[in-house]
Amino acid sequence: MDNNPKVTIHDIAQRLGITASTVSRALNDNPRISEATRKAVHRAARQMNYQPNNIAAALRHGRSRLIGIIVPTADRAFFASVVRGIEEMANQLGYKVIICQSxxxxxxEVQTIDALLSARVDGVIASIGKNTETFDHYQRVQRAGVPLVLFDRTTDALEVSQVMVDDHLGAYKVVEHLIRQGCRRIAHFTSPKKVSIFKERLRGYADALKDNGLPYDEELVVSSNLQLEDGRESMQRLLGLEHRPDAVFSSSDYGAMGAMQVLKEHGIKIPQEVALAGFSNEPFTSFTDPALTTVDQFSLTMGKRTAEVFFEQLKAGNKNPVPQKIVLKPELIVRASSLRTGPLAGEAGHL
Structure with a gap:
């Protein structure tokens, strides 16, 4: 037996001596209800621990005013900042977000999509996980007529709006900078997964080498999950080569941090012997010793642009708007980990 029966609007109405319809309008801040009544209803709802049934409301009104956001992980500064940008705009427009981690x-990811559709969310905003290679679950979102927008980790396999940074350009800028510092054997940490951002960063790396007359050497390209421990293992592998690299560009700041630890443990000078650069501008990169060169993806801006695209699509309703592809320009942040002694040391800063 349930000893804590769910409080309904009828219970609130009985307590205040008003009708249930008045309670409903007051909870929805209907301007036809006086401010005094609205305050009294909201106060009683809090005291009685009233929890609205969002699914029932969505069925009645066709809108839940809930948006599902799927991120690979919420404990990375990049994803947290993107979510903040989305949530700020959503809240201004009277929407709440449900943040889910894949x-x-x-x-x-499939289970999360099922849960969000069951919760009658008004839309889904997602960054695709590394291990997602088929997209039937996202196609179900589209078939249900629910707006879908992808950010950062996207795919061209779905005809949906996307917001991303120019990963190819960001990687190209990093490698070009390392070459200008005199580096000639530049290694690259990438991911074996079929994720767009890593493929584009690898392409940018390869193109920069080619455009500057340097060969692409397979033994200098190391695949992993790009976590800190992966960076350590990848750097150990590179140090075992007959001719070790004189620079490392990692597709993640965490991988670069792992490489930095190993280089220090071996007494290898950074950047004089091996220069280092990462990607994402995680907060810790400015506090490492030496501070880590990286690429700023403008995560907060990405979140706001993603929200703008989403709400444009939501407003369009059944008009089937043409999918948008928003590409943000990244910024290279040059720090001590890649700046060698000499006149070029003055290159530090934002490029």
Whole structure:
């Protein structure tokens, strides 16, 4: 037996001596209800621990005013900042967000989509996990007529709006900078997964080498999950080569941090012997010793642009707007980890 029966608007109405319809309008801040009544209803709802049934409301009104956001992980500064940008705009427009983590698991992503559709969310905003290679679950979102927008980790396999940074340009800028510092054997940490951002960063790396007359050497390209421990293992592998690299460009700041730890443990000078650069501008990159060169993806801006695209699509309703592809320009942040002694040391800063 349930000892804590769910409080309804009828219970609030009985307590205040008003009708249930008046309570409903007051909870929805209907301007036809006096301010005094609205305050009294909201106060009683809090005291009685009233929890609205959002699914029932969505069925009645066709809108839940809830947006599902799927990120690989919420504990990375990049994703947290993007979510903040989305949430700020959503809240201004009277929407709430449900933040879900896929942990880069395809199965978890599928389960999350099922849960969000069951919760009658008004839309889904997602960054695809590393292990997602088929997109049937996202196609179900589209078939249900629910707006879908992808950010950062996107795919051209779906005809949906996308917001991303120019990963190719960001990687190209990093490698070009390292070459200008005199580096000639530049290694690259990438991911074996079929994720757009890593493919584009690898392409930018390769193009920069080619355009500057340097060969692409397979043994200098190391694939991993790009976490800190992966960066350590990748750097150990590179140090075992007959001719070790004189620079490392990692597709993640965490991988670069792992490489930095190993280089220090071996007494290898950074950047004089091996220059280092990462990607994402995680907060810790400005506090490492030496501070880490990286690429700023303007995560807060990405979140706001994603929200703008989403609400434009939501407003269009059944008009089937043409999918948009928003590409933000990244910024290279040059720090001590890649600046060698000499006149070029003055290159530090934002490029």
């Amino acid at each position: 942990y880069d698991s395809y199965e978890k």
